[in-house]
Amino acid sequence: MTANTGPLVIVGGGVAGLATALSAAPRPVLLVGNSMAGSGGCTSLAQGGIAVALAPGDSALSHAEDTMAAGAGHNDPEAVDYLVAHAGPALRWLESQGVNFDLDRNGLQLGREGGHSHNRIVHAGGDASGLALLLALARAAQGSPHIAWRPPATLDAVLVRGGRVAAVRFTDTETGRPHETECADLVLATGGCGALFSATTNPPTADGNGLGLALALGVPLRDAEFVQFHPTALDIKTDGPLPLITEALRGAGARLVDDAGCPIMDARHPMGDLAPRDQVARCVWEHRQRGGNVWLDATELSRDWIWRFPTVHAIARRHGIDPRRERMPVTPAAHFHMGGIAVDLDGRTGVPGLHAVGEVACTGVHGANRLASNSLLEGVVFGRRLGRHLADSDRGLPRSGAERWIDRGASADQCNLRGLRELAWECLGPVRNGDRMAEAVDGIRTDSQVRDTWQGKVVVHLLQAAIHRRQSLGTHFRDDRPRPVRTRAAG
Ligand SMILES: Cc1cc2nc3c(=O)[nH]c(=O)nc-3n(C[C@H](O)[C@H](O)[C@H](O)COP(=O)(O)OP(=O)(O)OC[C@H]3O[C@@H](n4cnc5c(N)ncnc54)[C@H](O)[C@@H]3O)c2cc1C
DSSP states (O other), rough: OTSOOOOOEEEEOOOHHHHEEEEEEEEEEEESSOOOOOSTGGGGGOOEEEEEOOTTTTOOOHHHHHHHHHHOSEEEEEEEHHHTTHHHHHHHHHHHHHHHOOEETEEEEBBBOOSSSOOEESSSTTTTTHHHHHHHHHHHTTOOOEEEOOOOOOEEEEEEEETEEEEEEEEEETOOOOEEEEEEEEEEOOOGHHHHHHHHSSSSTTTHHHHHHHHTTTTOESSSTTTTEEEEEEOOOOOOOOOBBBBBHHHTTOEEOOOTTTTTTTTTTTGGSOOHHHHHHHHHHHHHHOOOOOOEEEETTTTTTTOHHHHHHHHHHHHTTTTTTTTTTEEEEEEEOOOOEEETTBBBBBBEEEEEGGEEEETTTTTSSOTTHHHHHHHHHHHHHHHHHHTOOOOOOOOOOOOOEOOOOOOHHHHHHHHHHHHHHHSSSBBBBBHHHHHHHHHHHHHHHHHHHHHHHHHHHHHHHHHOOSBBBBBBHHHHTTOOSSSSOOO
């Protein structure tokens, strides 16, 4: 880095961090992630793909309408317009970075997912879209001279000087040693917080630590109460992530059924099994609360099962199920955080030099419920915008003013973390209740071993946001409040 260039540090090697880093050229970038290049995080697990309006009769306007309807109208319209208008360019950019999307004889193959009024999900490697995308972007980043990719390390603290970001501190994964480096612009692309729930599709790295750091820095979060629950995680006993059964299977004709084999969604929503995720997740949750099981029946799907859904096939077989002949037991699970660090469309937070992008950030684009396959798209579209913005806005390092290191805070031990995750699932899951959430806040506040940890603080923040939103909206469903009038029946 040249002497008068303010160092740019990007934390997180998922789709959002990589898109930002690649687009910041020629500004030098130090890219840091706590897992090996091309692994870890949610991006590598994404199955369905990326939403782009390409089919005859489809349009960016229709994509925007579906996004707003799924988000219960709580979305930021400017962010939605930007997302859908830049979906086509994002797709072409991904192709130019080496992502090979699946084709059929008409061109790009377009899948269907819940809440979409057209077939518009492009995918790669069948249902291994995220991994294909991540590997291509990681390769492109490794071949880019402006990007220096640091060996795995975890961001722990930020130095603020004169009210601006001035340096960061990492812990090296291999040696456990701390490292400090100057930093004029810091991008948090650290992913979501699903791993704070005991039932989740997210890997342990999606633990909300970026939100913990933001809270320590006094940076506001937005829409923190809105967590999406995927209706179909494979129901197995594990402390780790539950394997996801992609919604694209329902798009291809798989049905959600009860123990007697009766479809559960037909009477619930005009779009049946492809109703918006929040509604399907609640229906599955309610069946299970009543003591029944819910199954995904994909036995009627065509013969190209293994070719189209190799990931789901391998997952099911690993758990002793042949999904071509047997139904798969499913449960809802925390999947995606619509809320996050409040940012504008250029990824700016309230603290000069601190930016956020991807799932850790909230532009308001997803509203109260994300439309399926809009989040890889968000990472690419807003990552590219932020990268270009940072390439042009290098202000150099702050040299004067009061300075203070701010770290995320103490971490909960394994035992307390397990209890906290169960509490989050029971109180902040698909069906919420004001009294139960208030009791949960009191419980955390009276236990110093949880209260004083960053995980405890993030969960309390989510609970308080959910308590303050007294009406049900999107994924935030309260059984102690009347339902709002929906803006559109389907979405
Ligand atoms: C099972 C599953 C399936 C999905 N399917 C789809 C889909 O089909 N389509 C779609 O659009 N979306 C899908 N999603 C959602 C989508 O994958 C994520 O929203 C998106 O990948 C988030 O990208 P990201 O770059 O923000 O975060 P991530 O990909 O999670 O990357 C964050 C990175 O930051 C690192 N990190 C975190 N904290 C630190 C720290 N303190 N220091 C250093 N590094 C840190 C993590 O290790 C990780 O590598 C799916 C999610 C899951 C879990």
